Amino acid sequence: MKQRFDELRRSSWGMSDARQKLLVLEEMIGIADRWLTEEDAYQVRIQYMSAAVEAGARERLLVAFAWCLSRFERSPGDFSQHSLMWHYKWVLNEIWRMPEFSLEVIGRVFEDFRQKCLQYGYSLRPYYQQQVNFMLSQGMVEKAREAYKLWRAAPRDGMADCRACEQNLFGSYLFRINHLKRGLQTLKPILDGKMSCQSIPQNTYSKVIVPLLKLGEREQAAVIAKKADRDVKGPMFLEEHGTFLEYYAVTDMKKAVKIYNDTIRYGLASKVGWDKFNYLLSVRLFLREWGKKKRRKKLAESDYVTLEWLDREIAGLAEAFNRRNGNSYMDEYMKDKDKHARRLVEAYRPE
Secondary structure, three states, X not given: OHHHHHHHHHHHHOOOOHHHHHHHHHHXXXXXXXXXXXXXXXXXXXXXXXHHHHOXXXXXXXXXXXXXXXXXXXXXXXXXXXXXXXXXXXXXHHHOOOOOOOHHHHHHHHHHHHHHHHHHOOOOHHHHHHHHHHHHHOOOHHHHHHHHHHHHHOOOOOOOOOHHHHHHHHHHHXXXXXXXXXXXXXXXXXXXXXXXXXXXXXXXXXXXXXXXXXXXXXXXXXXXXXXXXXXXXXHHHHHHHHHHHHHHHHHOHHHHHHHHHHHHHHHHHOOOHHHHHHHHHHHHHHHHHHOOOOOOOOOOOOOOOOHHHHHHHHHHHHHHHHHHHOOOHHHHHHHHHHHHHHHHHHHHOOO
16 A cells, blocks of 8 residues: 555645545555554645645635644654744634634644744744634724734744735735725735745735725725736635635626636535625625626526525624624624725726
8 A cells, every 4th residue: 555655645745626636645545544653644745735725615724724723742852843833823813714613723833823822932923923814804903903012022933924924914904904005015025026925925915905995095005906916826725815806806706706616616615604695695786796697607606696595695704704703793894895895896987
């Protein structure tokens, strides 16, 4: 079975289809668990976590990480401390996106990460960074502001995200607190091609579209959208696909249809509530615009994805997050998204 394991590993290296790669790695995990060493089983799960993110199957990351964490805590000297903590950051970025996890559970995960950072001598910079995202997702702007200050003040070390990712998140935070011009200035090095990584500038493009439109920078928004057409690909960019689906729904329906047909399967397959919620909000705007004219062309999944179905799914996800968070922030969040959608339509279709 070691030969089969090695063959699968070699085939996975050049595999461009992220979901196919997941299947290969799952077979490798099964072989390692049954016939190979615990080290083999551990390392293939580390690879699996990266593949899960690329495939838009982030919930599977949590399962793989939980297994690795249990083995690491049992025998910490046998495994890379840095590798485990690096992937632990990913868990913090994902767990709050799933309303199935209670605030108590999420709080314990964050605290365990914090304690491990202190235990192993790492800066708390990534802890505060993830606190910002988590607080904003609940509408807790003041707590997010406090975490943001601590994030910026904490020293960088080997556990910090790359500078491009951090710069992207600095700008995103400023947009969320409505400092649009400051946010755009912060993201200028990325947009100018001076900072990049695996997910940047792809993620950045979707962040700047709405601020640009709010500021009346329609020509610049068009330039960014054109760049995104080339660079934003695959299931790991579900929210990003939604943002550009909205944009093209009122500026270029032909392109919007292509984005929808190419990505709706990602949205339907997603088990990550936050990402799916935002994507479906975008799909709803698209279908509303699509339905304003009689169309001969049939959309992908048209028998299943209807406005009535979208209303139920969106309402169900919003309620799940509100119930988990103990507030009604998602109602406010939806109103803000609807307000943006109306402004977008009015800007490009004033009639």
